[in-house]
Amino acid sequence: xxxxxxxxxxxxxxxxxxxxxxxxxxxxxxxxxxxxxxxxxxxxxxxxxxxxxxxxxxxxxxxxxxxxxxxxxxxxxxxxxxxxxxxxxxxxxxxxxxxxxxxxxxxxxxxxxxxxxxxxxxxxxxxxxxxxxxxxxxxxxxxxxxxxxxxxxxxxxxxxxxxxxxxxxxxxxxxxxxxxxxxxxxxxxxxxxxxxxxxxxxxxxxxxxxxxxxxxxxxxxxxxxxxxxxxxxxxxxxxxxxxxxxxxxxxxxxxxxxxxxxxxxxxxxxxxxxxxxxxxxxxxxxxxxxxxxxxxxxxxxxxxxxxxxxxxxxxxxxxxxxxxxxxxxxxxxxxxxxxxxxxxx
Amino acid sequence: xxxxxxxxxxxxxxxxxxxxxxxxxxxxxxxxxxxxxxxxxxxxxxxxxxxxxxxxxxxxxxxxxxxxxxxxxxxxxxxxxxxxxxxxxxxxxxxxxxxxxxxxxxxxxxxxxxxxxxxxxxxxxxxxxxxxxxxxxxxxxxxxxxxxxxxxxxxxxxxxxxxxxxxxxxxxxxxxxxxxxxxxxxxxxxxxxxxxxxxxxxxxxxxxxxxxxxxxxxxxxxxxxxxxxxxxxxxxxxxxxxxxxxxxxxxxxxxxxxxxxxxxxxxxxxxxxxxxxxxxxxxxxxxxxxxxxxxxxxxxxxxxxxxxxxxxxxxxxxxxxxxxxxxxxxxxxx
Ligand SMILES: Nc1ncnc2c1ncn2[C@@H]1O[C@H](COP(=O)(O)OP(=O)(O)O)[C@@H](O)[C@H]1O
Ligand SMILES: Nc1ncnc2c1ncn2[C@@H]1O[C@H](COP(=O)(O)OP(=O)(O)O)[C@@H](O)[C@H]1O
Ligand code: SF4
Ligand code: SF4
Ligand SMILES: [Mg+2]
Ligand SMILES: [Mg+2]
Numbered sequence: 001x002x003x004x005x006x007x008x009x010x011x012x013x014x015x016x017x018x019x020x021x022x023x024x025x026x027x028x029x030x031x032x033x034x035x036x037x038x039x040x041x042x043x044x045x046x047x048x049x050x051x052x053x054x055x056x057x058x059x060x061x062x063x064x065x066x067x068x069x070x071x072x073x074x075x076x077x078x079x080x081x082x083x084x085x086x087x088x089x090x091x092x093x094x095x096x097x098x099x100x101x102x103x104x105x106x107x108x109x110x111x112x113x114x115x116x117x118x119x120x121x122x123x124x125x126x127x128x129x130x131x132x133x134x135x136x137x138x139x140x141x142x143x144x145x146x147x148x149x150x151x152x153x154x155x156x157x158x159x160x161x162x163x164x165x166x167x168x169x170x171x172x173x174x175x176x177x178x179x180x181x182x183x184x185x186x187x188x189x190x191x192x193x194x195x196x197x198x199x200x201x202x203x204x205x206x207x208x209x210x211x212x213x214x215x216x217x218x219x220x221x222x223x224x225x226x227x228x229x230x231x232x233x234x235x236x237x238x239x240x241x242x243x244x245x246x247x248x249x250x251x252x253x254x255x256x257x258x259x260x261x262x263x264x265x266x267x268x269x270x271x272x273x274x275x276x277x278x279x280x281x282x283x284x285x286x287x288x289x290x291x292x293x294x295x296x297x298x299x300x301x302x303x304x305x306x307x308x309x310x311x312x313x314x315x316x317x318x319x320x321x322x323x324x325x326x327x328x329x330x331x332x333x334x335x336x337x338x339x340x341x342x343x344x345x
Numbered sequence: 346x347x348x349x350x351x352x353x354x355x356x357x358x359x360x361x362x363x364x365x366x367x368x369x370x371x372x373x374x375x376x377x378x379x380x381x382x383x384x385x386x387x388x389x390x391x392x393x394x395x396x397x398x399x400x401x402x403x404x405x406x407x408x409x410x411x412x413x414x415x416x417x418x419x420x421x422x423x424x425x426x427x428x429x430x431x432x433x434x435x436x437x438x439x440x441x442x443x444x445x446x447x448x449x450x451x452x453x454x455x456x457x458x459x460x461x462x463x464x465x466x467x468x469x470x471x472x473x474x475x476x477x478x479x480x481x482x483x484x485x486x487x488x489x490x491x492x493x494x495x496x497x498x499x500x501x502x503x504x505x506x507x508x509x510x511x512x513x514x515x516x517x518x519x520x521x522x523x524x525x526x527x528x529x530x531x532x533x534x535x536x537x538x539x540x541x542x543x544x545x546x547x548x549x550x551x552x553x554x555x556x557x558x559x560x561x562x563x564x565x566x567x568x569x570x571x572x573x574x575x576x577x578x579x580x581x582x583x584x585x586x587x588x589x590x591x592x593x594x595x596x597x598x599x600x601x602x603x604x605x606x607x608x609x610x611x612x613x614x615x616x617x618x619x620x621x622x623x624x625x626x627x628x629x630x631x632x633x634x635x636x637x638x639x640x641x642x643x644x645x646x647x648x649x650x651x652x653x654x655x656x657x658x659x660x661x662x663x664x665x666x667x668x669x670x671x672x673x674x675x676x677x678x679x
Contacts, residue, residue: 057541165629195390200612200625222541228616252616266546268571281543284513
């Protein structure tokens with residue numbers, strides 16, 4: 001969409017390769033260390049106040065992308081701009097300041113909170129790091145206020161993470177991310193480990209906070225219902241690449257990429273069971289250590305043809321603000337109809 | 346309904362855990378009926394007693410847990426009265442259960458082939474009695490089972506260990522082991538919770554296919570009502586150790602009677618609800634130690650009244666439909 005607003009976040013050709021270290025034994029044996037291209041040449045923008053949903057199967061590179069954007073993992077190539085500033089070029093000191101404005105909420109509330117710290121210390125740490133509160137008293141008061149806002153209270157200040165339920169721990173993680181008044185938050189599967197009623201509470205909280213504090217989210221999930229419910233635009237990832245991206249209604253109601261189509265048909269729908277013509281995606285995500293040549297989806301794609309095995313498709317616009325990368329877009333095929341046709345034959 | 350249509354009947358099951366904090370009433374008066382050939386869905390938030398209910402059926406509750414009371418009849422036979430040995434024979438041959446966590450449920454020290462052979466050796470009565478013929482038959486059956494669950498090149502994978510497989514593959518292997526002896530009832534405890542939707546769809550379709558082919562009954566434990574809607578004939582909703590609603594899947598989902606079921610359905614985010622608030626159930630599951638004798642959903646129920654401060658029984662609320670709520674029983678039973 002041609003929006004006049006400058007993007008808050010702009011990611012250009014970002015790649016992240018995890019490189020194993022070369023050991024002497026390997027060198028003598030002539031074995032090269034592993035090299036995983038977890039994110040490959042990804043570009044996208046997020047506008048201020050927007051929620052961009054990032055969806056894909058586990059291992060496709062969602063967390064790596066989220067962390068590379070914040071430079072929690074150093075990108076191998078590409079550029080990240082935040083509010084016009086080149087994050088990838090910042091010095092360590094400048095990056096620390098930038099982190100006040102860019103935060104992350106993790107999937108696993110158990111693993112992401114230090115078990116030996118109290119809630120006051122965990123949530124108050126960013127205040128100390130960024131010099132936002134001077135006295136211990138001030139830290140405690142600020143923490144207590146944010147705890148109230150996320151549905152906890154001052155009585156929780158001196159407790160430890162293990163004394164809370166999963167949903168409460170996620171609230172602590174959210175409080176920690178919010179206390180420095182950031183503008184942008186990477187939400188890395190923040191509700192995936194939670195029961196549906198608690199998941200709904202946390203989703204509602206995140207949406208309320210977004211409105212109140214004018215936040216912008218990159219929201220990562222493998223759950224299409226969650227992404228469909230809360231994101232304005234959605235990006236679909238497969239083996240380190242964005243294969244389709246566009247307005248949520250358009251992408252989910254009329255997916256163009258065969259992978260998005262297959263994903264959509266795999267989601268069980270409580271409102272319309274059996275509505276879908278099931279497209280059974282054969283096999284699993286290929287190993288990123290040895291990705292398929294050409295279109296990376298060709299090993300599982302019901303529509304794959306010869307050219308797909310040789311050449312990687314280039315992303316093209318299929319509707320306003322909606323792009324996809326597939327050789328067969330112009331044929332306007334659907335994996336569902338193709339699967340149904342194949343069965344009829 | 347004639348009695349022998351029911352493969353499994355559980356009556357008034359109470360399973361408790363003796364802990365330092367007191368007696369945890371994990372399963373508190375649960376009735377279950379599984380009919381021949383059907384798929385029964387069991388849903389509820391974690392901690393509602395789904396796994397403990399069916400571990401009790403399998404005779405797998407270990408200290409500090411114990412079955413306090415209740416009857417568990419399988420084809421009319423009360424399993425709670427069987428010796429350990431008799432129970433072991435039923436487990437596997439007649440009833441199999443796949444555990445929630447495939448990695449810990451499989452034996453890491455044995456190859457997949459060894460685990461399949463062990464199951465077949467103990468339970469398959471159709472195999473040749475002994476010797477090389479038996480070994481060959483076991484091997485052939487093992488390969489056949491792995492192929493059935495969609496493991497590519499099964500011959501070469503028999504010699505591999507569980508950690509050499511992906512999460513989706515391990516679930517399939519567990520299902521292969523559970524199905525190897527041809528049980529009449531498969532209990533699948535959250536078989537797809539840790540899996541991606543594409544793999545989840547593969548595993549659930551596999552279970553449905555095999556059920557149709559072998560005429561087996563399936564209990565599918567899940568927290569995903571979408572999965573229930575797609576795969577189950579009937580559903581049982583559990584909350585805090587009790588069944589709160591049960592009926593045909595279509596009825597329960599299109600016309601939920603219990604406020605908890607309504608809350609669960611209302612909590613599911615949907616594309617169609619974009620821009621509208623979802624209505625999550627407030628609060629969390631109560632501690633199961635020393636619960637007062639009132640409706641267990643009271644603290645979270647948006648429809649509670651003082652009348653709910655008494656113990657609430659399961660009542661019929663329509664043909665083949667039961668629920669545990671005062672508000673309903675007053676209207677419907679009158
Ligand atoms: N620190 C790391 N070292 C090596 N490989 C990694 C590391 N972190 C992730 N990977 C690999 O990168 C790929 C993408 O992982 P990840 O970003 O965690 O995916 P997702 O979040 O979509 O599940 C996977 O193949 C994963 O094994
Ligand atoms: N070994 C145990 N000791 C004490 N309590 C237990 C034990 N196993 C299960 N429980 C309790 O029993 C209740 C029901 O557990 P479970 O059947 O596993 O729930 P679900 O499968 O519905 O998530 C929970 O409150 C749990 O804490
Ligand atoms: S490029 Fe070919 S293999 Fe890739 S998604 Fe399109 S049709 Fe399928
Ligand atoms: S009995 Fe009362 S508190 Fe319990 S579910 Fe019904 S209305 Fe709610
Ligand atoms: Mg991840
Ligand atoms: Mg369980």
